[in-house]
Amino acid sequence: MSHPEHFTCENEERAMSKLRLLIKRSGSANTCIPVTVNGTDSIGNCISSLVDSLGFPRRDGLGRRLTYSLRPLSGGQPLSNTMRFADAQLLPETRLVLEVDEAHAMTWPVRTSLSESGSARVPAAEPSLNPSHQIVDRRIFVVGSVLAGCAVSGLLTGIATAFATRQRALPVAMTPPATPSSHMPEMLQQALLFSGHQQAVRAVAWSPDGTRVASGSDDGVLLLWTLDGQVRQQIPHPAGVAALAWEPTGALLASGSGNSVRFFDGQTAALLAPARSAHTAQVTSLAWSEASGYPLISGSEDRQAIVWGTHDYQPQAVFTHHTTAIDALSCQPGRATVASASQGGVVRLWRVDTLAEVHGFYQDAQLPMRAVAFAPRGNQLAVGGNDGLVRLWGNGVVCQHSAVTAQGILCIDMPLRFRAHTAPVRSVSWSPDEHSLATGGDDGTLAIWASTSGTIPTLVTKITSSDPIVAVAWSPVRGQIAAASGKTVTIWNLRM
Numbered sequence: 001m002s003h004p005e006h007f008t009c010e011n012e013e014r015a016m017s018k019l020r021l022l023i024k025r026s027g028s029a030n031t032c033i034p035v036t037v038n039g040t041d042s043i044g045n046c047i048s049s050l051v052d053s054l055g056f057p058r059r060d061g062l063g064r065r066l067t068y069s070l071r072p073l074s075g076g077q078p079l080s081n082t083m084r085f086a087d088a089q090l091l092p093e094t095r096l097v098l099e100v101d102e103a104h105a106m107t108w109p110v111r112t113s114l115s116e117s118g119s120a121r122v123p124a125a126e127p128s129l130n131p132s133h134q135i136v137d138r139r140i141f142v143v144g145s146v147l148a149g150c151a152v153s154g155l156l157t158g159i160a161t162a163f164a165t166r167q168r169a170l171p172v173a174m175t176p177p178a179t180p181s182s183h184m185p186e187m188l189q190q191a192l193l194f195s196g197h198q199q200a201v202r203a204v205a206w207s208p209d210g211t212r213v214a215s216g217s218d219d220g221v222l223l224l225w226t227l228d229g230q231v232r233q234q235i236p237h238p239a240g241v242a243a244l245a246w247e248p249t250g251a252l253l254a255s256g257s258g259n260s261v262r263f264f265d266g267q268t269a270a271l272l273a274p275a276r277s278a279h280t281a282q283v284t285s286l287a288w289s290e291a292s293g294y295p296l297i298s299g300s301e302d303r304q305a306i307v308w309g310t311h312d313y314q315p316q317a318v319f320t321h322h323t324t325a326i327d328a329l330s331c332q333p334g335r336a337t338v339a340s341a342s343q344g345g346v347v348r349l350w351r352v353d354t355l356a357e358v359h360g361f362y363q364d365a366q367l368p369m370r371a372v373a374f375a376p377r378g379n380q381l382a383v384g385g386n387d388g389l390v391r392l393w394g395n396g397v398v399c400q401h402s403a404v405t406a407q408g409i410l411c412i413d414m415p416l417r418f419r420a421h422t423a424p425v426r427s428v429s430w431s432p433d434e435h436s437l438a439t440g441g442d443d444g445t446l447a448i449w450a451s452t453s454g455t456i457p458t459l460v461t462k463i464t465s466s467d468p469i470v471a472v473a474w475s476p477v478r479g480q481i482a483a484a485s486g487k488t489v490t491i492w493n494l495r496m
Contacts, residue, residue, distance in 0.1 A: 216241025
């Protein structure tokens with residue numbers, strides 16, 4: 001998304017004393033945006049407006065809600081969110097840091113666990129992008145009217161002007177909300193409500209034959225269960241299980257927990273090798289390639305994607321072209337191409353065997369891209385973002401138009417865009433015949449879209465829950481969808 005050149009929190013109906021703030025991205029010395037607030041405004045209300053307007057995350061990388069506060073950069077306690085700006089008695093050019101409340105910071109289950117050597121170990125809080133391992137990047141506000149040395153540039157640096165122009169000109173398909181009818185509820189019929197986990201489910205994966213489901217949760221347990229809801233294997237992990245993937249033949253199953261990757265026998269669930277901690281931060285995604293040797297790819301908040309061998313279960317190569325955390329991975333069916341999506345909005349396509357990029361990177365918006373999926377035939381690429389939009393590139397592995405930027409070669413081929421959710425898109429999954437796309441989002445909606453190559457998908461049906469839909473997976477063999485929401489996984493039968 002592009003940020004406004006000027007933002008105001010003030011209520012125009014109240015002409016009171018005003019404060020002029022400036023927001024600066026952490027790590028960028030000369031990029032600022034002026035912000036005007038009314039002295040009578042609540043600090044909490046203004047924070048909420050700023051978070052929405054400036055694209056700060058409402059939830060962390062695993063879907064948990066974040067709460068922000070303002071704290072003086074010079075030290076001390078955060079300002080009360082119920083306080084007015086006038087009551088805070090801020091001096092000119094007082095510096096404030098907008099940051100995640102420690103009380104609401106993202107953590108894994110708090111319990112002592114055993115390391116691979118058997119010694120007691122306390123799992124660390126999930127790391128983030130910056131070297132100090134804070135939960136999210138901090139943004140600095142400067143109060144005052146004289147703000148020398150800052151260039152008001154909307155936090156957009158290094159991307160060609162043509163990119164910003166393309167962003168404004170590109171229309172977004174506004175799919176109207178589904179009109180209630182007697183047909184829509186019948187299209188999705190609940191086949192099973194699986195409630196075997198004790199904490200929020202983060203990952204769901206079908207076995208290639210469609211007979212079993214693997215689910216991972218913040219409770220640190222990987223469960224393998226059948227479609228009657230019977231748990232066949234229960235595999236404890238020392239931290240929450242955030243990612244799962246089956247090897248294409250079903251012979252292996254991989255899990256991502258903390259900064260470690262584990263390999264299991266696909267039938268017996270036996271651990272095949274000690275956990276490999278090649279990453280230095282949370283593993284966010286796993287994808288199994290159909291390239292020679294069936295390598296596994298893991299993506300992490302450490303900005304790296306690791307290619308794993310499946311004979312020795314060791315890292316074979318590391319893709320290091322991303323500059324922000326990798327949130328999602330997808331492998332092109334039958335090919336060696338990998339799509340990796342990042343929190344900076346960059347989607348890179350690269351070969352698993354050579355690590356060479358197939359073409360210039362995609363960046364349709366500068367905000368987190370949380371979900372990515374190649375269609376079963378391997379050409380269409382769906383990407384879901386924090387803005388609630390899904391972007392479709394009809395042939396994701398081919399770029400027709402490129403531009404040179406400070407970050408490298410940018411593919412400026414325009415995707416089809418449609419609004420799938422009113423909150424960040426967390427998961428996208430294609431039907432086996434490629435005619436339908438399932439999406440899940442932080443708005444608690446599971447939506448099914450009819451897709452025809454080259455056209456905007458149309459909404460078929462949707463179901464809304466009270467919790468975010470953080471993982472969606474289409475059965476590879478039948479018209480069933482698994483959707484994770486809260487502590488449960490629901491299996492839906494789809495009748496088209």
